[in-house]
Amino acid sequence: MGNSNFQPDLRVTIGSLTMKNPVGVASGTFGYGSEYEQLIPLENLGALYTKAVTLEPRPGNPIPRIVEAPGGMLNSIGLANLGSRGFVQKKYPYLKSLPTQVIVNLAGSQVEDYCETLEYLEEHAPLGGYEVNLSCPNVQCGGMALGTDPLQVEFVVKELRKRTAKPLIIKLSPNVTDITEIARASEAGGADAVSCINTLVGMLIDTKKKKPVLSTITGGLSGPGILPVGLAAVFRVKRAVKIPVVGLGGIMSGDHAIQYLLAGASAIQVGTANFVDPEATRTILKDIYHYAKEHSLESITDFHTLMYPV
């Protein structure tokens, strides 16, 4: 134990893709990387999950879009993005040069949107892989409904699978009765991995103005308060599917990330913590590495066998 020459191998494999380490940055919290290039070395990231890309540009939701909540924050960005063509023109040239795996987060309202966006990106912006956001709580019609019905999920994943050999990671919503059902449907559709969790539906009310704080009434809750929800989701999903699980939700520290790895995650994503401390990913990776060394864990999968049998 604690052999100083021992070097854990923290690489992660998802489908055909290898990430140099398990620490990624979550969609919507890290833009397209360039926003943070002055603050942290992007080559240290295991993966960068872009802000959602939709077929057509979206202006996003009315103001206000963000508010701090007890233990976290609520957001209602509404998938504001340049659309697939804008992404190819303005974001792809930078992203393709990055020394990290770039996973494009896809969103839409209907199955056809997802398919068309993916086809367009396959042709014009080949990057590391796709994270399919079937679970955004901030868009009306589609999005959420799509991600909550196992049959629809299996169908959309199958359609996307036909169109790409690149890793397909299906992002799961915690706002469902049984998250393992959706995970199994993703696996049956041919997904390479699932990531969980997206934000939880929440709201806050301004008691002075007697109205909801967010323009859209409800928004998505993220941050430290949702850690236990994300952990429970990963723990259960890991035991329901054979494909890798990417864990996220509320990770603020190395200890939080290690909890996800112990629960069965093969990789993790850091979201809201980037806002609080842009260097969070660096500290988290360092802590994971030290933990692995201390416990003589040769690889990430060794974390999964470590926990007291439950």
Next chain:
Amino acid sequence: MDHFKPTIIRNTSIAQNYFELEFTWPSHSVPLPGQFLTLRIADQISPLLRRPFAFSGFNKEDRTASIIYEKRGPATSILSAQLPGEALDVIGPLGNSFPAPINDNRPVLVAGGVGMGPMFFLAEDFLKHNIHPLLFLGARTKAFIPNLDLFQKVQTLISTDDGTAGFSGTSVSCFQHYLETHENHQKVSGYEVYACGPNPMMQALDRFSRNQSWPTWLSMEQTMGCAVGACMGCVVKVITNTPPPQGFAYARVCTEGPIFPGHTLIWEENHGQQ
């Protein structure tokens, strides 16, 4: 932009609920008037998000910077109890800055409440360039008005809503009153308006200066997530020249702003967000 941990030099009350925080500036970057920084107030989960504050001054020689803040909620309450020698967690400088006036326009600076910091910085900067602005400072009541050396150097007109100090009314009506009572203002080729304060104040000012065709630069406030342009959380609604059907866009206060030309703002949605 840098992320670093400067040391507090001074953190003192300058008016009721208003504090001036001065700290070291070990970074090579040079903050400009209008730019802001974010502070992580404490290494704990509440308050969670970093808080944005505009620079109220920067001393190139001593490498010190300052902000003026109002104690209004959890983060600013914790900040107000911090002592000289303690470390701050700063990311900055962020955002764009106020442009110089065009031609010989006389700058008119209108400050309301927490907007006073960046206006004082801008006034000092104009003085260094031998430009003599007019400064309007508005507050609800006298207790919220600081007493600064700056007011000796810059022509300053104070207004209070309750009339306890200076002009009785808003800073915008104080400005209008000044124009009506100072006939020599015609001699000035024109005014260029710079403002930071509550949205209703800035909207009223924008409406007024649009009528006069004076260039107007407004520093907007919006709740921030990342403060570096990544989250799209801090937007204001602006007119764009992109083809309809939209004709509008949401611009990020942290990146395209915080300073916006008044005529580009669509107030119906931006109004009353504070």
